[in-house]
Every structure is written in C-alpha cells, then in structure tokens.
Amino acid sequence: MALHTLRSQDFWTGCAFIALGTGTVALSQAYPIGSAARMGPAYFPTVLGLLLAAIGLIILVKSIINAHGEKVARIDLWLLLRILLSVAAFAVLLQPLGLVASAAVVVMLARWAGHEFRLGETLASAVVLAFGSYLLFVKALNQTMPVWPWFLAN
Amino acid sequence: MGLGDLVGNLALGLATAVSLQNLTYCFLGVLLGTLIGVLPGIGPVAAIAMLLPVTYALEPTSALIMLAGIFYGAQYGGSTTAILVNLPGEGSSVVTCLDGYQMARQGRAGPALAIAAIASFAAGTVATMICVLLAAPLAAVAASFGPAEYFSLMLLGLIGAIVIANRSVLKAVGMVIVGLILGLVGTDVNSGAQRFTFGVTELYDGIGVIAIAVGVFAIAEIVANLEQKDKREVFTDKVGSLMPSRDDLKTSAMPIARGTMVGSFLGVLPAGGAVLASFAAYAMEKKVAKDPSRFGKGAIEGVAGPEAANNAGAQTCFIPMLTLGIPPNIVMALMIGAMMMHNIQPGPQVMTKNPELFWGLIASMWIGNLMLVVLNLPLVGIWVRLLSIPYRLLYPAIILFCCIGVYTLSNSIFDVRLIVFFGALGYLFAKIGCEPAPMLLGFILGPMMEEFFRRALLISRGDFIVFVESPISAGLLAIATALLVSMSLPAIARWRGKVIAEQNS
Numbered sequence: 163m164a165l166h167t168l169r170s171q172d173f174w175t176g177c178a179f180i181a182l183g184t185g186t187v188a189l190s191q192a193y194p195i196g197s198a199a200r201m202g203p204a205y206f207p208t209v210l211g212l213l214l215a216a217i218g219l220i221i222l223v224k225s226i227i228n229a230h231g232e233k234v235a236r237i238d239l240w241l242l243l244r245i246l247l248s249v250a251a252f253a254v255l256l257q258p259l260g261l262v263a264s265a266a267v268v269v270m271l272a273r274w275a276g277h278e279f280r281l282g283e284t285l286a287s288a289v290v291l292a293f294g295s296y297l298l299f300v301k302a303l304n305q306t307m308p309v310w311p312w313f314l315a316n
Numbered sequence: 317m318g319l320g321d322l323v324g325n326l327a328l329g330l331a332t333a334v335s336l337q338n339l340t341y342c343f344l345g346v347l348l349g350t351l352i353g354v355l356p357g358i359g360p361v362a363a364i365a366m367l368l369p370v371t372y373a374l375e376p377t378s379a380l381i382m383l384a385g386i387f388y389g390a391q392y393g394g395s396t397t398a399i400l401v402n403l404p405g406e407g408s409s410v411v412t413c414l415d416g417y418q419m420a421r422q423g424r425a426g427p428a429l430a431i432a433a434i435a436s437f438a439a440g441t442v443a444t445m446i447c448v449l450l451a452a453p454l455a456a457v458a459a460s461f462g463p464a465e466y467f468s469l470m471l472l473g474l475i476g477a478i479v480i481a482n483r484s485v486l487k488a489v490g491m492v493i494v495g496l497i498l499g500l501v502g503t504d505v506n507s508g509a510q511r512f513t514f515g516v517t518e519l520y521d522g523i524g525v526i527a528i529a530v531g532v533f534a535i536a537e538i539v540a541n542l543e544q545k546d547k548r549e550v551f552t553d554k555v556g557s558l559m560p561s562r563d564d565l566k567t568s569a570m571p572i573a574r575g576t577m578v579g580s581f582l583g584v585l586p587a588g589g590a591v592l593a594s595f596a597a598y599a600m601e602k603k604v605a606k607d608p609s610r611f612g613k614g615a616i617e618g619v620a621g622p623e624a625a626n627n628a629g630a631q632t633c634f635i636p637m638l639t640l641g642i643p644p645n646i647v648m649a650l651m652i653g654a655m656m657m658h659n660i661q662p663g664p665q666v667m668t669k670n671p672e673l674f675w676g677l678i679a680s681m682w683i684g685n686l687m688l689v690v691l692n693l694p695l696v697g698i699w700v701r702l703l704s705i706p707y708r709l710l711y712p713a714i715i716l717f718c719c720i721g722v723y724t725l726s727n728s729i730f731d732v733r734l735i736v737f738f739g740a741l742g743y744l745f746a747k748i749g750c751e752p753a754p755m756l757l758g759f760i761l762g763p764m765m766e767e768f769f770r771r772a773l774l775i776s777r778g779d780f781i782v783f784v785e786s787p788i789s790a791g792l793l794a795i796a797t798a799l800l801v802s803m804s805l806p807a808i809a810r811w812r813g814k815v816i817a818e819q820n821s
Binding site for chain 2: 178179183189190193197198200201202203206211213214220221232234235236238241245248249250252253256261265272273275280287291295303304306307
C-alpha cells in the first residue's frame with residue numbers, strides 16, 4: 163500500500179465505516195435478534211451494521227485500487243480541540259459556577275482558539291455576552307438554570 | 317374537497333395568522349431570521365437551534381409560525397449577504413453570489429437587492445397558494461397509508477437525498493446508515509431493551525436531534541470558518557438607488573415565473589428544497605438565455621430566477637413535513653422536533669386535529685413574506701451595517717448561544733457534552749469528504765422507519781411481500797430502485813458528476 167492511499171479521503175471513509183459497522187454488530191449481539199416476523203431489538207442494528215461495514219469495505223478497496231481520489235484536507239486538531247474545549251467548559255462549569263461566569267469563560271476560550279485574541283476586546287465581549295445572556299435567557303425568557311457561583315447563591 | 321372548504325380553510329388560516337399575537341411572533345421570527353441570515357457563517361440550522369428556547373413558552377401555533385419565519389427570514393438575509401459580500405450566508409444563496417455580487421461590483425447592488433426581494437415575494441405568494449391547494453389532497457392520500465407505504469415512502473426520501481445532493485453515492489449511503497444507527501440509541505419501543513446506551517441514563521430517551529445538528533453543523537462549521545482567514549470586500553456604501561429600471565423588471569419577469577415553478581416542484585420532493593431549487597433555476601436560466609456568456613458577469617436573470625426558486629422551495633418543503641410528517645430537509649426535521657416538543661404528533665392527522673396550526677402556519681408564510689419585503693428594502697442600510705461586524709466577535713456568541721439553547725431544551729448538561737462529541741465527528745467526517753446532511757436525515761427518519769418496518773412485518777407475519785402488495789408501496793419502491801440503479805449507469809453517472817462539479821465550482 164502506497165503512501166498516497168493513506169492520504170486519500172476514501173481510504174479513511176472506508177476504515178471509519180468498517181469500524182462503525184462491525185462495532186454496531188458486535189454491540190448489538192447483547193440483545194435477542196428474533197426473526198423477521200418478531201424482530202428482537204438486535205435485528206435492525208445487526209442488519210444496518212453489516213450493511214455499513216460492507217459499504218465501507220467497497221469504498222476501502224476502491225480507494226486502494228484507484229489512487230487518484232481526493233486527498234484529506236489539512237486537519238487543524240489544535241483549533242478543533244480548543245473550540246470543543248469552550249463548549250466542554252460550559253458543560254463542566256454551569257452547575258458549580260452558574261451562567262454568568264461560565265458564559266464569560268466560554269467566550270474567552272472561544273476567542274483564544276481563533277487567530278485574533280485582543281485582550282481588551284475579548285474581556286469586554288465576555289462581560290457583555292455573559293450579562294446579556296443572563297438578561298435574555300433568565301430574566302426575559304424565564305429559563306431556569308444556575309446563575310451565580312455556588313458560594314454566592316443565597 | 318370543494319372550493320368552499322378551501323376558502324374556509326384559508327379564512328381559518330388567515331384569521332389565525334393575523335391575530336396580534338401571531339403577527340408579533342411572525343414579525344419577530346422574520347426579523348431575527350434576517351438578522352442571523354445576514355451574518356455570514358450562520359445557517360438556518362444554527363439559527364433555529366439558538367432560538368428554540370425563545371419559542372418554548374409560546375403556544376404551539378405561535379412557536380411554529382415564529383420558527384418558520386426564522387427559516388425563510390434567514391434564507392432571505394442570506395441573499396443580501398451573497399449580493400453585497402460574495403459570501404453565501406447558506407447553501408441556497410451560493411448561486412446568488414455568482415451574478416448578484418457582480419452586479420454589486422458594477423454599482424448595481426440596489427437593483428440586485430430589489431429584484432431579489434421582488435422575486436422572493438412573488439415566488440412566496442405562488443408557493444403558498446400551492447401549499448394550500450396540495451395540502452388537503454396529499455393529507456387525504458396519506459391518511460390511507462399503512463405501515464408498508466410509510467416505510468417505502470421514507471426509503472424513497474432517503475434515497476432521493478442520497479442521489480440528489482451528494483458527490484459520492486456510496487459515501488452518502490454510508491452516512492445515512494450511520495445516522496440510522498445513531499437513531500437506534502435509546503430504549504427500544506417494542507422490547508424495552510436499552511440499545512447502545514452504555515448505562516448512561518440520559519441516553520435512554522435517545523440522542524437529541526438538536527444536539528447533533530448543533531454539533532455537526534454549527535460547531536464544525538465554526539472550526540472550518542476559522543481555518544480560513546476571511547478576505548471580505550463589502551460594498552456597503554455602494555448600494556445606491558434601490559429602484560430597478562423598467563428594463564430590469566422586464567428581463568426578470570420570466571425568470572421569476574420559471575424559477576417559481578422549478579422551486580415549487582423541487583421543494584415538495586423528498587430531499588429537494590431550496591438549495592437544489594436555486595441551482596436548478598440558475599442552470600435553466602443559462603440554458604434559455606439568448607446570450608449565456610452574460611451569466612457570471614452580472615446578469616439580472618441570474619439573481620431573479622434562483623431567488624424565486626429558493627424561496628418557492630423554502631415554502632413548498634413544508635408540504636411533506638405538514639401532511640406526511642416526513643421532513644424533506646434538516647430544517648423541517650427541526651420543525652418536527654419542535655412540534656413534538658409541543659406534544660403534536662406529526663403526520664396527516666395534524667390537519668384535522670390542529671387545523672388552526674396547519675392553516676395558520678401556511679397563511680403566516682405569506683404574511684411573513686410580505687413583512688420581509690417591507691423589512692428589507694427600506695431597511696437594507698441597517699443590514700448592510702451588520703455585515704461590518706467582524707467574525708471574531710460573532711463566533712464566540714454563536715458557540716455560547718448554541719450551548720445555552722441546547723442546555724435549556726431539557727436542562728441537560730449531557731446534551732451539551734453531546735455537542736462536543738458531534739462537533740468533533742462532524743469536523744472529521746467533513747475532512748474525509750462525508751457530508752453530515754444525509755446522516756442527520758437518516759438519524760431522524762431511522763426510528764420512524766424501523767417502527768413502520770416492524771409493524772408492516774408484524775401484520776404480514778414476517779412476509780416481505782407486504783412491501784410490494786399494495787400498489788402505492790410497490791410504486792414507491794420501484795421509483796427508489798430505479799433511482800439507485802440509474803446512478804450506476806455510466807452515462808447518468810457522468811452527467812451527474814458534471815452537474816455536481818458545476819455546483820461546486
């Protein structure tokens with residue numbers, strides 16, 4: 163297998179589909195499969211998993227035979243991770259710190275991920291968005307969620 | 317159904333839509349939709365996800381009217397951005413960039429915006445009438461559907477989505493299946509078994525569609541946008557006179573009519589909708605033009621036709637969603653999600669059980685289109701100023717509002733964690749050339765399909781002949797098979813490759 167195969171989109175698509183398909187089949191063996199008339203919970207996922215793996219295999223084989231497929235574009239994992247971190251921060255911080263503080267952290271982390279950080283502007287937009295979302299979602303739309311950090315609540 | 321019923325239905329719809337409350341929400345919807353649509357880099361999916369919490373407290377009819385307004389408002393705002401910045405706010409305005417932006421560069425941004433508005437409004441009016449005329453007969457047919465017919469129809473819809481919108485048929489089939497598998501997560505309705513829940517209580521009810529949509533569309537898109545530094549050239553101070561010349565109007569009349577027809581037709585098809593409609597209309601205008609070489613250099617027909625088509629498609633794609641409960645695109649799927657949140661079971665019974673909602677929504681679409689014209693032409697200066705907001709200020713706000721929107725769906729932190737997972741998945745899938753749209757359609761239709769598939773086989777005692785016994789089901793399956801087979805014929809595959817390459821160029 164040549165190096166260019168490893169860079170082809172289809173090669174990785176094939177691998178991903180085979181992995182997901184066989185994984186689904188393996189996981190669904192924990193449930194009864196039943197028959198066509200009385201299908202068990204495993205029937206549909208098993209059929210789908212097999213189909214997906216088969217399609218993955220065809221794509222994989224084709225990508226190895228035909229070396230001139232499209233190449234995988236550059237993946238900026240560091241950027242992806244930082245953006246995801248800002249979302250994860252919301253999930254982790256909302257309960258203990260409340261909406262206002264977590265919103266500010268989300269905005270600052272998101273800005274840090276981009277290429278123009280600008281400290282002053284970032285801080286200002288974090289403050290505006292944090293209080294703005296509090297006013298919009300909690301005050302105006304009556305959504306219930308923790309607003310202030312646990313040590314300040316009550 | 318007689319003419320009297322039709323008038324009665326329309327009257328009921330209009331009466332519902334013009335109540336002060338619904339007018340207000342319709343206005344709010346198109347206003348917020350335009351606002352978000354104008355901002356480049358936010359599509360209607362993210363817009364609806366962010367604004368869903370705003371609609372929770374409303375009555376179902378008002379909520380759906382507002383969401384619909386957000387959808388076609390966003391579509392409309394996207395064309396303004398396409399003309400002035402050459403950045404499509406979303407898929408359906410990609411074509412508008414081609415000639416609209418050239419018109420702007422020639423100092424004719426005003427007439428381009430005006431023609432886009434006129435085309436959209438004319439098309440919206442006709443398409444709304446088509447909705448009124450088609451809805452009742454279709455719902456009547458749908459009411460006679462059994463599980464086998466529903467299964468076959470959804471299968472046809474999925475295959476339509478695969479054939480029409482994607483480069484590689486095989487990859488799209490794979491992505492549909494990935495979506496179908498994701499749709500299985502949760503409690504199995506028939507046996508009560510917990511499938512693929514890994515003991516996580518939050519997964520017992522399945523994965524939330526909004527969390528997936530926000531992950532694979534909004535978040536993955538932001539990462540993709542940040543990868544490329546933006547080079548924008550904005551024609552903010554060159555809008556000039558809005559009035560199109562008499563000649564402009566004359567040249568645009570027929571393209572608007574043709575675009576409306578193409579768009580209305582493609583909108584009804586499963587997996588059709590606005591994006592495909594605008595591409596088809598552009599190709600058609602280029603075909604019938606006396607001098608096709610003017611296209612891409614500021615031909616007004618290249619704005620009028622596609623704008624009419626995408627707006628017509630945006631209206632008629634409500635028909636399968638409302639009458640059959642089958643979403644032809646992702647936005648309609650989110651609308652179905654919103655209906656279910658308000659305890660309305662989508663399907664042909666919506667028209668009989670919730671007539672105010674059904675006819676009110678359709679009538680509101682026409683009113684909303686009227687509001688859009690009023691909002692956009694005189695106020696275009698305000699929208700133009702929005703375009704100067706830099707992206708670095710926008711995307712943190714989008715991320716934050718998406719998080720809050722998803723969290724408030726069911727006050728679940730777990731749903732926010734799902735965004736992280738699907739954001740990564742969507743980004744990586746995009747890198748290996750797998751589009752997320754078929755996956756999401758599979759995810760939405762999957763549980764419904766399994767349910768109908770099982771029910772059909774339960775009735776027939778496991779005999780697969782049930783799917784070809786009824787003429788409707790057999791016919792739908794025959795079309796689906798024909799579509800799939802035709803894709804593998806070399807001549808058609810070449811033609812399709814050419815068309816799709818043109819779309820992407």
